Amino acid sequence: xxxxxxxxxxxxxxxxxxxxxxxxxxxxxxxxxxxxxxxxxxxxxxxxxxxxxxxxxxxxxxxxxxxxxxxxxxxxxxxxxxxxxxxxxxxxxxxxxxxxxxxxxxxxxxxxxxxxxxxxxxxxxxxxxxxxxxxxxxxxxxxxxxxxxxxxxxxxxxxxxxxxxxxxxxxxxxxxxxxxxxxxxxxxxxxxxxxxxxxxxxxxxxxxxxxxxxxxxxxxxxxxxxxxxxxxxxxxxxxxxxxxxxxxxxxxxxxxxxxxxxxxxxxxxxxxxxxxxxxxxxxxxxxxxxxxxxxxxxxxxxxxxxxxxxxxxxxxxxxxxxxxxxxxxxxxxxxxxxxxxxxxxxxxxxxxxxxxxxxxxxxxxxxxxxxxxxxxxxxxxxxxxxxxxxxxxxxxxxxxxxxxxxxxxxxxxxxxxxxxxxxxxxxxxxxxxxxxxxxxxxxx
Ligand SMILES: *Cc1c(COP(=O)(O)O)cnc(C)c1O
Numbered sequence: 444x445x446x447x448x449x450x451x452x453x454x455x456x457x458x459x460x461x462x463x464x465x466x467x468x469x470x471x472x473x474x475x476x477x478x479x480x481x482x483x484x485x486x487x488x489x490x491x492x493x494x495x496x497x498x499x500x501x502x503x504x505x506x507x508x509x510x511x512x513x514x515x516x517x518x519x520x521x522x523x524x525x526x527x528x529x530x531x532x533x534x535x536x537x538x539x540x541x542x543x544x545x546x547x548x549x550x551x552x553x554x555x556x557x558x559x560x561x562x563x564x565x566x567x568x569x570x571x572x573x574x575x576x577x578x579x580x581x582x583x584x585x586x587x588x589x590x591x592x593x594x595x596x597x598x599x600x601x602x603x604x605x606x607x608x609x610x611x612x613x614x615x616x617x618x619x620x621x622x623x624x625x626x627x628x629x630x631x632x633x634x635x636x637x638x639x640x641x642x643x644x645x646x647x648x649x650x651x652x653x654x655x656x657x658x659x660x661x662x663x664x665x666x667x668x669x670x671x672x673x674x675x676x677x678x679x680x681x682x683x684x685x686x687x688x689x690x691x692x693x694x695x696x697x698x699x700x701x702x703x704x705x706x707x708x709x710x711x712x713x714x715x716x717x718x719x720x721x722x723x724x725x726x727x728x729x730x731x732x733x734x735x736x737x738x739x740x741x742x743x744x745x746x747x748x749x750x751x752x753x754x755x756x757x758x759x760x761x762x763x764x765x766x767x768x769x770x771x772x773x774x775x776x777x778x779x780x781x782x783x784x785x786x787x788x789x790x791x792x793x794x795x796x797x798x799x800x801x802x803x804x805x806x807x808x809x810x811x812x813x814x815x816x817x818x819x820x821x822x823x824x825x826x827x828x829x830x831x832x833x834x835x836x837x838x839x840x841x842x843x844x845x846x847x848x849x850x851x852x853x854x855x856x857x858x859x860x861x862x863x864x865x866x867x868x869x870x871x872x873x874x875x876x877x878x879x880x881x882x883x884x885x886x887x
Pocket of ligand 1: 483485486504527619655656657658750751752753754
């Protein structure tokens with residue numbers, strides 16, 4: 444396949460996508476919850492996930508003209524699409540309004556623009572409002588959304604028949620918050636339900652509350668290994684043991700008076716509340732003294748909507764790259780050069796902390812263990828595919844393969860770039876999970 448399609452190669456399978464969808468559905472079935480699932484397309488560009496979402500009868504969360512028009516071309520029903528784009532051009536809004544797609548609004552400039560688009564097209568628009576200003580110890584800092592109190596005023600005053608945004612039909616509330624705290628999600632949801640109650644007192648119905656994405660994936664089996672990695676990184680950066688990252692990179696911690704402050708800025712690759720467990724914990728959190736959140740939603744007939752991206756892609760993709768060279772430098776660091784670049788395995792995490800799988804062609808007669816760094820094709824000193832030093836049972840040979848696992852969510856596509864005018868990686872899907880020879884190239 445590498446000979447035919449080039450290196451690196453992203454290979455996907457859809458079985459797990461459907462299993463991940465089912466895991467969320469099992470939570471809503473058990474709690475008798477009206478749940479709308481909207482797959483956040485931004486986590487992976489492949490169109491196949493859109494067509495599979497349609498087959499599974501779930502929706503898609505779109506964030507650009509192309510993402511939205513792909514879903515329309517694919518024949519998704521309007522109620523199965525939501526537009527959450529952070530930047531909404533007039534052209535994008537027109538496409539959404541003309542197709543009756545719900546638009547999540549983030550600020551008053553956007554609302555003004557949408558009202559004018561509606562007047563121009565002589566149409567009405569279905570909208571949700573993205574809210575913010577949730578209070579925990581302090582206000583949760585975010586650049587997204589409109590403050591809750593302002594939202595309330597806006598909906599009561601400006602959305603009525605004689606109001607300045609009278610072309611807009613309010614459908615529901617939306618928020619997407621960073622981090623993975625069950626408590627923060629739960630409290631934000633409680634506050635949103637309270638807002639829905641306040642709106643109801645003013646004759647405004649909230650049909651849904653959309654709590655966005657951000658459902659964890661648990662990438663690692665062993666909590667012990669995860670803890671040990673942190674301990675070893677800490678020791679190494681303080682000079683108490685050999686470096687385990689390139690140039691002893693602290694992965695986001697910073698030294699201060701012989702200590703290290705902060706913690707590595709990495710995704711919680713090991714965690715004990717991924718996907719459906721996270722959703723269930725939020726739903727079973729307290730609403731008030733007498734009821735839980737899911738009961739509060741059910742009794743008000745408010746639909747819960749979620750926009751999972753990463754979590755629906757758990758175990759749906761791998762990335763394979765070919766070994767091109769081996770070398771060492773004067774500092775005695777060893778390198779394995781791969782036919783790929785670091786934007787093809789990159790997320791907002793400081794490093795991808797899953798060990799790659801080494802696929803060798805021949806086992807040498809005498810195997811001497813080897814340690815080195817994986818480097819890529821961009822002409823930069825920082826061009827490391829992984830910052831961690833990787834151990835191999837023996838020196839990889841030219842033409843051997845390095846396989847990165849569980850990469851479909853964000854790792855392959857979100858930051859991929861085409862510096863040096865390299866081709867983008869090809870994306871393959873198995874036609875049939877039993878028949879590994881039959882693959883199809885996904886175009887996007
Ligand atoms: C990024 C994003 C998502 C998806 O987040 P995941 O962590 O991939 O689940 C959903 N909704 C909005 C508004 C987002 O910005």
